[in-house]
Amino acid sequence: MILITGGAYQGKTEYVRRQFPDIPITDGAACLFDEAATAKCINQYHVLIQRLHAAGSDPVAWTEQLCAENPECIILLDEIGCGIIPLERDERIRRELTGICGCIIAKHSDAVIRLVCGVPNAIKGDLL
C-alpha cells in the first residue's frame, strides 16, 4: 500500500500519474463504494470517507477492510486536520474520522509520500 498526502492542490494526482502512468485512478468523490474497494488507486479518499459516513457506513471499519483485502492500493488523501475544531458536529466527526483512517492507511503503507508545492517527500519508506 502507498499513501500520497499533503494539502489540497499540492500536485498529488499529477505525481501519481507521473509515477504510475498505467494505473487507472478511481475518483473517491464519485465512484461506487464497491468500485473503490477493489480499485488500484483511489483519489480524494477524504471525500470517500465523508460519503461513507453520510451513507451510514463506518469509514474506519471500511478502511481496515480495504487495507486487509486490497493491500496494493495507492491512496490519495488530503491532509485536512490542521484547523480550528469545526462548529458543526458532523464536520467534527468527519475530520476526526479522516485522521483515524489516515493513521490506519499510513500504518499499512510501505511508503507515505507528502507533497508540498508539488515537491514529494518520503515521510515513511523511500521516494517512489
Add this chain to the structure above:
Amino acid sequence: MMILITGGSKCGKSGFAESLLQAHTGPKIYLATMQPYGAEADIAISRHRKQREGKGFQTLEQYTDLHTIELPAHSAVLLECIGNLTANELFREKPADDCVSHIIRGLRHLHDTSDLFVAVTNQVGSDGIAYATGTALYIAAIGAVNQSAARLADQVYECVYGIPVLCKGGKPC
C-alpha cells in the same frame, strides 16, 4: 530535555508522545489540561485514558497556571495539550495581561524542573478561514506559544497521519 509534538486532528500525536516516555524510569506524569465539559470531551478523555492504560502514568489535571506545579524529582512529564491550555488561559475569568508569556512561563517551569518534558500541541492555522475575534485571538495566541515552545524544545516533531516528521533537533537515542 524537551520535545514538542504538533500536528492536526487525530494524527497520532498522543500515541507517539506516550512512546517517548516509555523508557523513562522515574515518575511519569500525564498533565491533562482538557476540562471535562460536555459529552464529546468525556469521549476524548476516556479514549486517551484507555490509550495510556498500563503505561505507568500518574494523571495530574491542571487547566491553568502550570508554573505553580511541583513535580517529583526526576519526572518525565507529558503535557496534553497546549491547545487546551491556551484556550483555558485566554478564556478564563481573569486572564493574565499577557497570556502568551504566562503560558510560556509555565512551559519553561516544566522544562526546568523535569528530566524529560514532552508537550503536545496543535496546528490550527491552516484552514484558511477568517474567524471572528475570539477565535482569531486564539489562533494568534497558540501560534505564538508554539513558536516559543519550539525555541525552548530540543526536538520538534510534526505528526502526519501517525508518522512523526522531525522538524528540529536530532533523532532520539
